[in-house]
Amino acid sequence: MQKPMQAAAIAELDNVGVTYTNGITALKSISLQLNRGEFAVVLGSSGAGKSTLLRTINYLTPPTQGRIVVDGLRPLSKPQVLRLHRQRTGMIFQQHQLIERHSALQNVLMGRLAYHSFWRSLLPLPQTDQQLALDCLDRVGLLAKALTPANALSGGQKQRVGIARALAQQPQLMLADEPIASLDPTSAHRILSLLRTICKTDGIAALVSLHQVEFAQAYGDRIIGLAQGQVIFDGPPSVLDRHTLDQIYTDPTTVQIRQQ
């Protein structure tokens, strides 16, 4: 019998694995739950499987093993069900993925497209969507830049537009893949603090991948340590010790060379 998801859980991964067509196994038997209002950080070195994990939860890379169950929506392999899941899942990327010649407002409105049919989305979106997009820009402190083209914004401002766009989806789950990787430390703190505050206020479950320990410890309620496609730590930052960090950041190729 299938065990019920805990009340706070929005998504559950059960024994999830991903092997790419080139034979690389990026994720091995991942089992975890993502909970409402929890700011979880995935920590891992380059190639550990962080991006694959985030993409798999949104089925951009479907799992080749195991199962993902999202709050009241199954099965995700069914196109109509997946559409609903993606509507309510905000994605934030390292390189913002904004349309550079479009205004901040037009970029944020992209977050509303999933709520409309293809034909309807070719027309200007309804007033309620426009108002929602402006509210989202206001929440990230960029209302005054609503009509500024993305290419005239700084890196930090672009990422704030990226957050506003994800927020315009009114998500229950936020997936952010190295959202601060291309920012200076001051902007990085500002972005993580903003993202955390918004997710906490709205009760959104957040899964944010990072590779810097100090940021993960400063902002994460929970740290999920990934190494070679496996979860090797899952707990609060207070119990993340030196030994575990060494495991997360040990490059297996270096170990092999050292052992020779």
Ligand SMILES: Nc1ncnc2c1ncn2[C@@H]1O[C@H](COP(=O)(O)OP(=O)(O)O)[C@@H](O)[C@H]1O
């Ligand atoms: N589209 C892909 N096709 C084949 N292999 C991939 C693909 N994307 C990632 N990989 C491989 O999967 C592993 C995990 O990659 P990734 O999830 O990008 O890790 P991270 O985000 O932690 O750097 C790496 O070995 C990478 O080379």
Ligand SMILES: [Mg+2]
């Ligand atoms: Mg990555």
